[in-house]
Structure formats: structure tokens, C-alpha cells
Amino acid sequence: MSSSSRPTLRRAAVSLAAVTLTASTLTGCGLFSSPDLVVYNAQHEQLLDELVPLFEEESGLDVELRNGKDLEMANQIVEEGEDSPADVFLTENSPAMSIVDNAGLFAELPDSATATIPDQYVPADRTWTGFLARSTVAMYNTDSMTEADMPASILDFAKPEWKGRVAFSPTGADFQAIVSAVLELEGEQATADWLAGLKENGEIVQNNLVVMQSVDSGEVDAGIAYHYYWYRDREENGSDSDSSALHFFGNQDPGAFVSISGAGMLASSEHQDAAEEFITWLTGTEAQQAMAESYALEYPLNPDASLNPDVKPFDELDPPQVDVASLNGPQVTDLMTEAGLL
Amino acid sequence: MVIGPVDLWQLLARPRIGELLRNTLTLAGACMAATAALGVVLAVLVERTDLPGRRAWHGLLVAPLAVPAFVNGYAWVSLDRSVHGFGGAFLVVTLSYYPLVYLPVVAMLRRLDPALEESAWSLGHSRARTLATVVLPQLRPALLGGALLVGLHLLAEFGALSLLRFPTFTTAIYDQYGSTFNGAAATAMAGVLVLLCLVLLLAELRLRGDRRYARVGRGAARSSVPLSLGAWRWPTLGVLAGVVALAVGVPAWSLVRWLVVGTSTEFPLADLTEALVATVVLALAGAIAATVAAVPVVWLAVRHRGRVSTLIERSTYVANALPGIVVGLALVVASLRLVPPVYQTAALLVAAYVILFLPRAVVTVRAGLEQAPAVLDDVAHSLGTGPLATARRVTLPLIAPSLGAGAALVFLAISTELTATLMLSPIGTRTLATEFWSASSELRYGAAAPYALLLVLVSIPATVLLMRQERLSLQEATP
Numbered sequence: 001m002s003s004s005s006r007p008t009l010r011r012a013a014v015s016l017a018a019v020t021l022t023a024s025t026l027t028g029c030g031l032f033s034s035p036d037l038v039v040y041n042a043q044h045e046q047l048l049d050e051l052v053p054l055f056e057e058e059s060g061l062d063v064e065l066r067n068g069k070d071l072e073m074a075n076q077i078v079e080e081g082e083d084s085p086a087d088v089f090l091t092e093n094s095p096a097m098s099i100v101d102n103a104g105l106f107a108e109l110p111d112s113a114t115a116t117i118p119d120q121y122v123p124a125d126r127t128w129t130g131f132l133a134r135s136t137v138a139m140y141n142t143d144s145m146t147e148a149d150m151p152a153s154i155l156d157f158a159k160p161e162w163k164g165r166v167a168f169s170p171t172g173a174d175f176q177a178i179v180s181a182v183l184e185l186e187g188e189q190a191t192a193d194w195l196a197g198l199k200e201n202g203e204i205v206q207n208n209l210v211v212m213q214s215v216d217s218g219e220v221d222a223g224i225a226y227h228y229y230w231y232r233d234r235e236e237n238g239s240d241s242d243s244s245a246l247h248f249f250g251n252q253d254p255g256a257f258v259s260i261s262g263a264g265m266l267a268s269s270e271h272q273d274a275a276e277e278f279i280t281w282l283t284g285t286e287a288q289q290a291m292a293e294s295y296a297l298e299y300p301l302n303p304d305a306s307l308n309p310d311v312k313p314f315d316e317l318d319p320p321q322v323d324v325a326s327l328n329g330p331q332v333t334d335l336m337t338e339a340g341l342l
Numbered sequence: 343m344v345i346g347p348v349d350l351w352q353l354l355a356r357p358r359i360g361e362l363l364r365n366t367l368t369l370a371g372a373c374m375a376a377t378a379a380l381g382v383v384l385a386v387l388v389e390r391t392d393l394p395g396r397r398a399w400h401g402l403l404v405a406p407l408a409v410p411a412f413v414n415g416y417a418w419v420s421l422d423r424s425v426h427g428f429g430g431a432f433l434v435v436t437l438s439y440y441p442l443v444y445l446p447v448v449a450m451l452r453r454l455d456p457a458l459e460e461s462a463w464s465l466g467h468s469r470a471r472t473l474a475t476v477v478l479p480q481l482r483p484a485l486l487g488g489a490l491l492v493g494l495h496l497l498a499e500f501g502a503l504s505l506l507r508f509p510t511f512t513t514a515i516y517d518q519y520g521s522t523f524n525g526a527a528a529t530a531m532a533g534v535l536v537l538l539c540l541v542l543l544l545a546e547l548r549l550r551g552d553r554r555y556a557r558v559g560r561g562a563a564r565s566s567v568p569l570s571l572g573a574w575r576w577p578t579l580g581v582l583a584g585v586v587a588l589a590v591g592v593p594a595w596s597l598v599r600w601l602v603v604g605t606s607t608e609f610p611l612a613d614l615t616e617a618l619v620a621t622v623v624l625a626l627a628g629a630i631a632a633t634v635a636a637v638p639v640v641w642l643a644v645r646h647r648g649r650v651s652t653l654i655e656r657s658t659y660v661a662n663a664l665p666g667i668v669v670g671l672a673l674v675v676a677s678l679r680l681v682p683p684v685y686q687t688a689a690l691l692v693a694a695y696v697i698l699f700l701p702r703a704v705v706t707v708r709a710g711l712e713q714a715p716a717v718l719d720d721v722a723h724s725l726g727t728g729p730l731a732t733a734r735r736v737t738l739p740l741i742a743p744s745l746g747a748g749a750a751l752v753f754l755a756i757s758t759e760l761t762a763t764l765m766l767s768p769i770g771t772r773t774l775a776t777e778f779w780s781a782s783s784e785l786r787y788g789a790a791a792p793y794a795l796l797l798v799l800v801s802i803p804a805t806v807l808l809m810r811q812e813r814l815s816l817q818e819a820t821p
Contacts, residue, residue, distance in 0.1 A: 035769075038769055045780055066770070068764065071521045072519060080685075083678055083682050085686060171520065206505070207783065209785040213423065213785070330522065333521040336521075337353075337518070337527045338356075340357050342358075
């Protein structure tokens with residue numbers, strides 16, 4: 001026995017060395033160093049990975065991204081409160097901005113940060129600003145459907161004739177933003193009925209890309225998503241959009257809802273100057289044009305920036321009038337939970 | 343989050359809960375049965391027959407441990423999108439998890455005293471009957487322990503089931519948290535999940551019984567005379583080759599294909615290195631911490647049996663069935679309220695890993711300590727050795743292999759952990775798992791491939807360590 005206790009001790013020593021090494025490596029990797037600006041990012045990670053280096057080069061600031069999903073990060077910021085390490089919060093859709101705003105955690109933005117963005121995309125109290133937009137669309141399979149087969153309103157997808165034929169992804173903030181628009185425009189009962197119909201008829205999938213794949217492969221006839229998924233795929237390789245087309249509802253239908261990506265600065269931030277500089281840069285012509293020219297194909301909100309002409313122009317969308325600051329995320333998730341979608 | 347009983351009832355008595363309960367229970371039941379059957383059959387074939395190339399087959403059959411379940415799910419679903427729903431989830435989970443039964447059963451088979459079997463033969467029992475009536479009953483603790491691990495893994499599995507589009511409580515809780523973070527519905531679902539876990543633990547406790555399995559004296563155990571397969575040799579080889587092709591061949595083929603097709607334009611070396619270093623460092627720290635924490639728990643449970651010590655041991659399992667996101671959220675809230683400075687530090691993340699994966703170390707170390715006869719401690723005491731010296735000179739050397747195996751299992755689990763890591767990691771820290779997840783859930787299969795490959799490579803040493811522990815114990819048992 002005593003002969004084998006020696007290796008045990010040696011093993012213990014090795015373990016100890018490993019722990020020490022661990023601690024020093026963690027420090028060495030910069031895990032404990034502090035950046036000039038912490039951005040909680042719920043916008044597409046890939047887009048910010050492209051943008052941030054441009055800003056870092058121009059400003060000389062060191063930006064650290066923490067990536068997540070809209071509502072998860074919004075609620076995390078609320079939970080963190082005054083202790084939040086976040087300086088700036090970016091979202092894909094506006095309901096998540098409202099959650100943080102309603103908790104009183106945003107600081108008012110300077111005029112420079114909102115000057116270039118049209119008024120309807122900035123809340124009246126200027127606690128955050130929109131910086132990109134996406135249009136709700138229906139995608140349809142061109143082998144089984146024509147534009148004429150598509151419903152006039154997104155509410156029609158809840159009807160029994162769509163049973164097993166329409167895909168959507170209820171768990172993402174994208175779809176929830178659409179529901180919040182339906183709630184705002186049609187009221188609680190109509191929204192509950194619509195969700196119950198979708199639960200009954202629809203094919204629930206993981207995210208909007210899977211919606212697009214399901215439509216393209218003919219698993220379903222139609223799907224609910226945002227415009228850019230289809231355009232991006234077209235632009236890159238067309239592999240998931242070659243047997244599908246887009247149907248824009250227009251006519252101020254809830255299905256023509258334009259969802260806004262938001263940017264806000266936390267009141268608890270110790271780097272307010274850097275945060276203001278970043279958001280001002282983000283809404284400025286240069287960054288907006290960079291976003292328009294990126295793979296993203298979302299609509300820039302700064303009128304001086306212009307998107308690829310292959311994408312349906314922003315001013316032809318004819319969306320419903322919705323106050324961006326009024327969309328109610330928590331009520332939407334309650335309704336979706338009641339409908340059995342969450 | 344405080345909710346009244348009426349609200350709670352309304353949240354629990356809705357159709358969605360029934361749907362999730364049905365999904366979770368059928369999948370867990372089917373996968374536990376399938377992994378148990380597969381694990382035992384494969385173990386008996388490799389250990390107790392004259393199968394050609396047994397050592398090589400053993401290596402190949404353990405290899406799926408190095409392929410995380412969500413990498414396996416990605417491999418299948420990116421090759422063929424029809425692999426989803428119950429069928430796909432059953433297939434992928436069974437192929438990923440069966441080594442959790444296979445390994446302990448192999449270890450048990452190697453330790454069994456062949457004298458019992460020989461007695462049965464001498465009494466005129468056939469080889470098959472001896473296998474059924476003498477060998478299989480003795481495998482019970484290993485089989486149950488393995489099946490329990492499969493069940494617990496499955497209750498907590500998120501990535502694979504999410505990719506394969508089969509909603510269970512864990513994926514639904516994730517969706518709920520993603521939408522409401524601290525919502526009542528998510529809390530209610532997490533409560534149901536904890537109950538399921540408790541049911542599983544109680545069932546295992548009853549089935550296990552309180553027999554002891556330690557054998558004193560190393561000299562007597564020999565390997566058993568292998569059963570001759572005769573004409574069954576070729577069909578048996580075909581079955582083994584089929585299992586290996588599905589469990590290792592498909593993910594390997596899929597990964598290589600995506601590496602070639604998808605990443606010719608993109609191979610971000612700096613990002614890959616950074617994620618690799620973060621993953622290895624965090625997993626090492628967590629594995630060491632969890633193994634150290636497991637020792638006193640196991641010591642109490644095995645050497646001081648009683649209601650309280652069993653309760654302590656079993657309570658560690660509950661966290662294992664909680665999705666990482668639930669533990670993550672609890673630690674977010676607790677750390678912000680109690681010790682704000684540790685919020686979003688590596689220390690807090692490692693603490694989360696210990697809470698989540700302690701049971702993996704406990705299960706393994708427990709198996710080791712049960713094989714280490716308590717009487718040796720008593721002998722040491724009677725010879726005047728103090729408790730600490732006994733632990734150092736007698737017990738620790740005996741359980742050292744199981745400590746290594748426990749640490750290896752925890753390392754494997756941490757390197758693929760996703761949800762708690764997403765929530766708690768220090769700002770700017772990206773691991774292989776989070777990077778892989780962000781690419782694969784956006785269907786950027788090609789971009790996900792290098793991360794998947796590194797995840798597999800990082801898992802290989804721990805898998806080899808697990809295998810080597812088994813071989814060591816074989817050598818010890820057969821001098």
C-alpha cells in the first residue's frame with residue numbers, strides 16, 4: 001500500500017499545479033481585464049463582429065461584446081439593476097428595449113445620437129433609439145403556391161385551411177415582436193384567438209432559418225419570418241430560397257409590421273461618454289451605410305444610408321402605424337404561454 | 343418570484359405541461375431501456391466472448407463519449423433534415439449515451455469473481471443460463487447506475503434536443519427563460535423537472551437494494567473463460583460494425599464533410615484558439631473542484647450509511663437534472679444580492695459547474711469506494727494508523743482511479759456545457775460550446791464545424807483516461 005501512496009501525492013501536486021496554472025492563464029487571457037465599453041448584444045452576432053472593429057479603430061476604444069437573445073438579456077439587465085456591467089444594450093426587436101426602459105434603467109440619449117433617425121423610430125422620452133428595421137413577411141413555396149394563393153392578412157394563417165401548412169418559430173424574439181404588433185393593433189382577444197389557431201395549425205420550428213428551409217423543401221407551403229432571411233440566403237448561395245418567394249402583406253396589415261432594432265445606454269454605466277459616442281456612431285451615416293452594405297440586409301433607419309436595390313424599398317412596405325415604445329413584451333409571453341406555445 | 347397556489351395550478355394544469363411530460367417521459371423511458379440493452383449486450387460481447395479484436399472494439403465502442411450529444415445531433419440533422427422529432431431524438435441520444443451504461447458494465451464484468459460462474463457450470467447449468475442467472479444479476483448496480491446517468495443526462499439535455507426539434511421540459515424551460523427570464527411559468531416547469539429527477543433517484547434507490555459488492559483480496563479474481571461464438575461470429579461482428587458506424591462513423595463523416603465543404607473560406611484561427619483555451623481552462627478547474635467536492639459526499643454515503651448521508655448524496659443529483667439555465671439564473675440572482683463582486687467572474691462559473699456536475703463525480707467515485715473494502719481501513723486503524731494517514735495511505739490510493747475517472751466525466755460535461763456558460767461567463771469569454779452553438783443554431787453548419795472538431799479533440803484525452811482506468815482495474819484484478 002505505502003508504495004502506491006507516492007503516486008497519489010504526486011497526482012495531488014500535479015492537480016495543485018494545474019489550479020495555479022489555471023488561475024494565471026485566466027488572468028493572462030484577459031478574463032479579468034476591463035474594457036472601455038461593454039455592449040450587451042442581442043442583434044445578430046455576426047453583424048456586430050463586423051461593425052465593432054470599425055468603431056474600435058476610429059475611436060481607439062476597446063469594446064467587449066456579450067452576446068445573447070433579446071428578452072433573455074433584457075431581463076438579465078433588469079435583474080442586474082445598478083450592478084449591471086453593461087454600458088450599451090442592442091436588441092433585434094423593440095419589446096426588449098421596453099422591458100429595460102420600463103424598469104427605468106436607460107439614460108436619456110444626447111441629441112447627437114438620435115438626430116439622424118426619423119422621429120417615429122425613437123421613443124418620445126428619447127431613452128433609446130431604433131437603428132435598423134426588418135419587415136414581417138410570409139414566405140411561400142413556389143412549387144405548390146402562387147402569390148394569389150397567399151392570404152390578405154397574417155391573421156388568416158390561424159384558419160383551419162392552413163392546417164399543417166404554415167411554419168413559424170414562436171420561441172424567438174422575432175416572432176414575439178410580431179405578436180406584440182398584433183396585440184397592439186387587434187387587441188387581446190383577437191391575439192389570443194390568432195395564437196390558438198396557429199398552435200392548432202402551424203408547424204413549430206426552432207428559428208426563422210428553419211422556417212425558410214421548411215418552406216423551400218416543401219415540408220410546408222408557407223412560413224412567417226422577416227424579409228432579410230430570404231434576401232441574405234439569395235445573396236449568399238440561394239440554397240434555401242430557390243424554391244420560395246416572399247409575400248409582403250402591405251396595406252397596414254399587422255403582417256406588414258416593421259420591427260425596430262434598438263440601442264440604449266444604461267443609466268448605471270460608468271462609461272457614459274464612450275456609450276454616447278458608440279450610439280452616435282451607430283446611427284451616423286458611415287455606420288448605417290456599413291450595415292446596409294453588410295451581409296445583414298436589414299433596413300438602415302438613417303435616410304442617408306441606402307440598402308441594396310434588390311431588396312424591396314423601405315418606403316414601399318406600407319406598414320401599420322405602431323408606437324415603437326408601446327409594444328408589450330411580458331403580456332405577449334403571457335398570451336403565448338396560455339396558448340401553449342411557450 | 344412568488345406566485346399563489348391558484349396561479350401555480352393554472353400553470354401546471356395546462357395542455358402544454360401534459361405535452362412536455364409525455365415527450366420527456368417517453369423519450370427518457372425509451373432511451374434508458376435502449377441504452378441499457380445496448381450497453382449490456384455490447385459489454386458481454388466484448389468481455390465474455392471470443393470476438394476477434396476485442397480491444398479495438400472496446401475502444402471504438404467507447405469513442406462516442408468523445409462526441410458531445412449536441413455535436414452528434416448537429417452531425418445527423420445537417421446531413422438529413424428528416425432526422426428530427428421523437429425518432430431522431432431517440433436515435434441520436436441512444437447513440438450518444440449508451441457508453442454511460444457500457445463502461446460501468448464492462449468494469450463490473452471484469453471484476454466479477456468467475457468462481458461463481460464456474461460453480462454454476464459444475465452444477466450442470468449451461469453457459470447461457472449461467473449468464474442469465476449468475477452474471478446478469480451481479481451487473482445490476484452497474485446497469486442501474488448507468489441507466490440512472492442516462493436518465494439524468496436526458497432530463498438535462500438541451501442542445502441536441504433543441505437541434506432535433508423535440509421539445510422536453512429542459513428545452514421548454516430554456517424557451518421560457520429566453521422570453522421571460524424569471525417567469526412563473528419557467529419556475530413551475532423547473533419544479534416539475536426536479537420532481538421527475540427525484541422519482542428517478544428514488545426508483546434507482548429501491549431497485550439497487552442495499553447489497554454490498556466489495557470483495558476482499560485481489561488474488562482470487564481471474565478473467566472468465568470466453569464464450570465461443572462459433573457460427574454467430576460474423577453476424578455479431580456485423581452488429582458491432584453497425585453500431586460503430588452509426589455512433590462514430592456518421593458524426594465523423596458529417597464533420598469532415600462540413601469542414602471540407604463549408605469552411606474553405608473561413609478558418610478563424612485566433613477565435614478558435616481563444617475558445618479552445620477558455621474551454622480547457624474552465625473544464626480543468628471545474629473537474630478538479632467537483633472531484634474534490636465529491637470525496638466527502640461519497641465518504642459519508644458509503645462509509646456512514648444512514649438516512650442523512652443518503653439524503654446528502656442524493657440531493658447532489660437534483661442539480662444534475664436542472665438545466666444549466668436554471669442553476670445559472672439562480673446564481674445570477676444570488677451573486678448579485680449576496681456577493682456582487684463575483685458576478686460574471688470565472689469563479690462563479692466554476693461554482694455553477696460544480697453544482698451541475700458534482701453527481702457525475704459522485705457516481706464514479708462512489709463506485710470506486712464501494713469496491714474498496716472498509717475492512718482495510720479498520721485494519722489500518724487497528725495497526726495504529728490515524729484517520730488522516732489511513733485516508734492518505736489506504737483509501738486514496740484505492741480510489742485514485744475512480745477519482746481520475748470522475749474528473750474525466752466532469753471535464754467532458756463542462757467542455758460541452760452551454761446554457762449556464764452563456765449566462766454566467768465573464769464578459770468576452772467564448773467557449774467552444776457557445777461558439778459552436780451560435781453557428782449551428784443559425785444553420786451556419788460549415789462555420790460550426792471547426793468548433794465541433796475541437797470539441798471532439800478536447801474530449802479525447804478525458805475519454806482515453808476513462809478507458810485506461812478500466813484497463814488498470816483489469817490489471818489489478820488479474821495479476
